[in-house]
Amino acid sequence: MAISAADVMKLRKATGAGMMDCKNALADANGDFDAAVQIIREKGKLVANKRSDREASEGAALAGVSENGKFGAIVVLNCETDFVAKNEDFVKKTKSFLDAAIANKPADLDALKALELDGRSIESHVTEQTGVIGEKIEISFYGKIEAESVVPYIHPGNKLATLVGFNKGGIDTQVMRDVAMQVAAMNPVAVDKSDVSQEVIDKELEIAKEKFRQEGKPEAMLDKIAQGSLNKFFKENTLLNQAFVKDNKQTVKDYLKSVDGDLTVTEFIRFTLAE
Template sequence: MAISAADVMKLRKATGAGMMDCKNALTEAEGDFTRAVEIIRERGKLVANKRSDREASEGAALAKVSADGKFGAIVVLNCETDFVAKNEGFVTLTQSFLDVAVDNKPADLDALKALTLDGRTLADHVTEQTGVIGEKIDLSYFGCIDAASVVAYIHPGNQLATLVGFNQENVDSQVAKDVAMQVAAMNPVAVDKDFVSQEVIEKELEIAKEKFRQEGKPEAMLDKIAQGSLAKFFKENTLLNQPFVKDNKLSVKEYLESASKGLTATGFIRFALAE
C-alpha cells in the first residue's frame, strides 16, 4: 500500500526515528500507525539489547533549579560518542528528563526512570532512543538539593554541572553563580571540614605520615606533623575554606559573609563526565 509523506512525518514526530525507518515501519504495519509505533519501539529494545555491553562514557550533564529557587537537580544522559552528545536532539532529550526531575522531585534515579513523559516512562524513552540513535543510551545519574535557595551552573559543553544550596533565600544571583563556578573549578570534597568523611581524613593522615617518614622525620612527631598537613588539606579542599577564585585574599566563607551577613553554603553537588 502507498505510504504518504504526511504519515511518515507524523510517525517521525511521534518517535523521533529517521524518515526511512518510519516509512519502513509503516510499510511493515500496512499503514497501521499504532502498530508502526510499536515496531519502532521493538527495534529500539532490540538495539538496546545488542549494545548493552558497550561503553557509554560520553553524554550531557545538565542542571536546573525549580521556579521557587528552592530545589535543584542534575541529570546525566550518556551515549557512546561525542558526536551524539553534542547533537541538539540529544541535549533536548536530556533537558526534558531534567524538567521531569525538577517538576516531580523523585527520591532517586530509579524513581526518576519510572516517571512518565508523554505517556511513557523515562526508562522506555531511553530504550526507544537507543534504537533511534543506534548507540547505547543510559540515564545514569540524578542528584538533587533542597535548600532555602539553590543555584545551578552548567559549564559550556554540557560535560560538567554543579548545584549549590544556601541557608538564605534570594541570594544575589552573581554571588550564587560565583560559588557554583568555584565548585566547578576547584572540585571541593565537602562544604566544610566537619563534612569530610572519616575515611578521607584517615587516608590523608596516612599519606602525610608516610611522606614525612620518607623525609626522615622522627616517628614520635609524625602524628603532630600530619595534623598540620590535614589542616592544609581542609583549607584547599573544603568549599568554605578554599581561597575564593576571584579574590584569593578571601576564603569562600568570607566572600559569602561579605555579600550577606550569615550567608553560607549548606551543600553542593558536582558532576563531571570526563575527569
C-alpha cells in the same frame, strides 16, 4: 501496500527515527501508524539489549532549579559518542528529563526513570532513543538539593554541572553563581571540615605520614607533621575554606560573610563527564 512520504515524515517526526526505519516500520505494520510507532519502540529495546555491554561515557550533564528557587536537580544522560552528545535533540531530551525531575522531585534515580512523560515512563523514552540513535543511551545520574536558595551552573559544553544550596533566601544571583562556579572549578570534597568523612581523613593522614616517613622524619613526629598536612588538605579541598577564585586573598566563607554575616552553603553537588 504503498507507503506515502507524508506518512513516513509523520512517523519520523513522532519518533525521531531515520527515514528508512520509519518506512520499514510502516510497511511491517501494513500502514497502521500506532503499530509502526510500537515497532520503532520495540526496535529500540532490541538495540538496547545488543549494546548493553558498550560504554556510554559521553553525554549531557544539565542542572536546573524550580521556579521558586528552592529545589534543584542535576540529570545526566549518557551516550557513546561526542557527536550524539552535542546533538540539539539529545540535549533537548536531557532537558525534558531534567524538567520532569524538577516538577516531580523523585526520591532517587529509579524513581526518576519511572516518572511518566507524555504518557510513557522516562525509562521507555531512553530505550526508544537507543533505537532511534543506534547508540547505548542511559540516565546515569540524578542528584537533588532542597534549600532556602539553590543555584545551578552548567559549564559550556554540557560536560560539567553543579548545584549549590544556601541557608537563606533573597541572595543576589551573581553571588550564588560565583559559588557554583567555584565548585565547578575547584572540585571541593565537602562544604566544610566537619563534613569530611573519617575515612577520607584517615586516608590523608596515612598518605602524609608515609610521605614524611620516606623523607626520613622521626617516627615520633609523624602524627604532628601529618596533622599540618591535613589542615592544608582542608584548606584546599573544603569549599568554605578554599581561596575564592575571584579574589584569592579571601576564602569562600569570607566572601559569603561579606555579603551577609549569616550566609553559608548547606550542600553542593558536582558532576562531570570528564575531568
